Amino acid sequence: MPLSMMNIGEKGMVTNVTGKDETRRFLENLGFVQGSEVTVVSEISGNMIVNVKDTRVAIDKTMANRIMV
Secondary structure (H helix, E strand, O other): HHHOOOOOOOEEEEEEEEOOOHHHHHHHHHHHOOOEEEEEEEEEOEEEEEEEEEEEEEEEEEHHHHHEE
16 A cells, blocks of 8 residues: 555555656655655645654655555
8 A cells, every 4th residue: 555545653664666767766765665664753634754764754645655565
């Protein structure tokens, strides 16, 4: 399921990152690589703050839809 469907406080494991090469590379540089653990910190209107690799990252809804957990 996409990361955007997770609830606040829920943990998940990244299984896949979809999209164009440039988008995938950007997300992988932020820490969204296959096998990394992701925790949703907060969510407002689909925009999310997530904890990945001990770092908080803010992503919008379109980016969250590209990250599969």
